[in-house]
Amino acid sequence: MQSFLDLNHLTKGMHHFQDAKPFRHAVIDNFLNPELVKKIAREFPEYDSSRWFHYQNEIEDKKALNDWNAFPALTYALFQTLNSAPVIDKLSEIVGTQLYADNGLHGGGWHIHGTGGNLNPHLDYSIHPKLGLQRKINIIIYVSEQLKPYHGGHLGLWSHDAEQNQPGELLKEVCPKFNRAVIFDTTQNSWHGMSRPLTQPYGVYRKSLAVYYLCEPPVDADPRGRALFAPREHQKDSAEIADLIRMRANVTTSSEVYRKNKKPAKQPTEPLPVAGTVSHS
Numbered sequence: 001m002q003s004f005l006d007l008n009h010l011t012k013g014m015h016h017f018q019d020a021k022p023f024r025h026a027v028i029d030n031f032l033n034p035e036l037v038k039k040i041a042r043e044f045p046e047y048d049s050s051r052w053f054h055y056q057n058e059i060e061d062k063k064a065l066n067d068w069n070a071f072p073a074l075t076y077a078l079f080q081t082l083n084s085a086p087v088i089d090k091l092s093e094i095v096g097t098q099l100y101a102d103n104g105l106h107g108g109g110w111h112i113h114g115t116g117g118n119l120n121p122h123l124d125y126s127i128h129p130k131l132g133l134q135r136k137i138n139i140i141i142y143v144s145e146q147l148k149p150y151h152g153g154h155l156g157l158w159s160h161d162a163e164q165n166q167p168g169e170l171l172k173e174v175c176p177k178f179n180r181a182v183i184f185d186t187t188q189n190s191w192h193g194m195s196r197p198l199t200q201p202y203g204v205y206r207k208s209l210a211v212y213y214l215c216e217p218p219v220d221a222d223p224r225g226r227a228l229f230a231p232r233e234h235q236k237d238s239a240e241i242a243d244l245i246r247m248r249a250n251v252t253t254s255s256e257v258y259r260k261n262k263k264p265a266k267q268p269t270e271p272l273p274v275a276g277t278v279s280h281s
Contacts, residue, residue, distance in 0.1 A: 025184035066109030133214035156195025
């Protein structure tokens with residue numbers, strides 16, 4: 001495990017986790033052994049590989065793969081490490097909640113975005129559809145050396161508008177810097193998504209690794225079994241987008257709208273204009 005991850009570095013990096021705004025989170029640079037991360041990034045399939053599952057509609061455009069049989073040796077070993085008892089015990093101690101691994105990597109694994117990739121602000125699923133546990137902690141690790149800050153693809157963290165049950169202000173942006181990890185609590189109306197469009201050149205991709213940790217659900221846990229998306233500013237008056245979001249959030253109908261075989265809606269060319277935005281570049 002120590003060849004991948006230093007638990008002391010993890011602990012120090014999460015020092016302000018409990019007090020972070022707009023919801024509990026930490027941004028940790030140099031998260032893993034950098035030489036191993038470079039090799040893992042090269043283990044990703046080609047962007048056009050048929051192995052990827054493509055989420056492509058007006059609110060999301062990304063590819064993902066969580067099949068353990070598809071992972072080469074280093075990627076397999078890293079996910080095994082991140083789901084190991086020492087890591088989970090340390091995270092449970094920091095978070096203050098007993099966490100459990102999701103060895104099926106439901107929603108996790110390899111993620112990749114090409115030029116024009118998109119992920120509208122959203123809340124992750126709340127209750128695991130097979131285990132019945134609540135999704136509690138996300139770890140996202142960015143692994144693209146070639147992706148530069150001016151290419152965009154920043155991770156935005158929004159406040160929560162309780163009255164509208166929608167994202168409020170964009171309070172923080174995190175550049176997807178190589179070997180940077182973002183760890184956050186998904187149970188705090190944790191609106192997150194891509195706050196800047198991707199404009200990288202051909203052959204450069206926004207690659208990331210994602211692992212999620214679960215906990216026993218409290219009595220008042222949101223029963224949501226799929227992600228709940230929010231419209232971009234230019235989509236708010238669209239009945240079609242509202243219907244897509246409703247269907248995407250429903251376990252029964254979500255499979256009908258993952259891929260709509262439509263050209264993704266045009267995205268704004270600048271970050272959402274809000275006051276109080278803080279960049280983490």
